[in-house]
Amino acid sequence: MPRAARRRQLLQAAHQVFVAHGFHGASMDEIAEVAEVSKPVLYQHFPGKRELYVALLDTHMDEFSSLLEAAINSTTDNKLRVTATIRAYYEYIARDSQGFRLIFESDLLNDREIGGRIEAFNAEFAGRIADVIAEDTNLAPAQALLMGRAMAGMAQVSARYWVDMADEVPMEEASDLVSRLAWRGIGRFPKES
Structure with a gap:
């Protein structure tokens, strides 16, 4: 082979x-x-087992990164961008692979190297969201980053909760509910001309 x-x-x-x-x-x-x-x-x-785990973790984070990057770059309409980004979290978590468990539920989150890799991944995408927020509003970078973290956290936590109730609430409906909640918050910050 x-x-x-x-x-x-x-x-x-x-x-x-x-x-x-x-x-x-x-x-x-x-x-x-x-x-x-x-x-x-x-x-x-x-x-060793650790190197194998890291290689697998990197593979899943690369796959998820591609989905998130495509969602963030899919449009310049921020309402649609919020919807696409939150949907990307749900779509990734809905996959049969359960790769999200390695990223978000790893039993090595307290391990310096692996926890650091996962935190860097989360920080990167919160930062990408913050960049869009900062471009469109007059918020300071630290404020935009806080909002980016909040939005990424809302998407991640709600999607992880939803996966156990997918039979009761279809993915499209669940991600739409969370997208509307997020947009009602972030949409209150007007675009700067």
């Missing part, structure tokens, strides 16, 4: 195991078993 294909196979197996058991409950033995490879093959690609 080509190296890139093998790596994808190992990351898929690791995803299954880490989502099911968390970092601490996962073992390289189980990951190798799920991937149907020997442990030496697994170790040829990843020196």
Whole structure:
């Protein structure tokens, strides 16, 4: 099997195991078993469980980053931009992969390196939202950043809560409710000419 294909196979197996058991409950033995490879093959690609987890985390954050970036850049109409950005959180969390659990529910959030990676990811997108807010209003950068964090947090927390009640409230309806709530708040800050 080509190296890139093998790596994808190992990351898929690791995803299954880490989502099911968390970092601490996962073992390289189980990951190798799920991937149907020997442990030496697994170790040829990843020196240890931590490196494998980081590679998987980076893969999921890159995927989610692409969705968020597309939403932020999808329009210059801020009401539609708010809706698209919040919808991106819901769409990512609604995926069957449960990759969001690695980003938002990791049992390594208190770990300096991994928690730092996740915080940098969250800060980057709160900053992107803040940039748009700052461009359109006369808010100071610190105020815009606070609003960006609040909006990203609202999207993330509500989508994570929604995933357990998806049978009761369809995704489109749930993300629309939260988008309307967010827009009622942020829409009160007028655009500067």
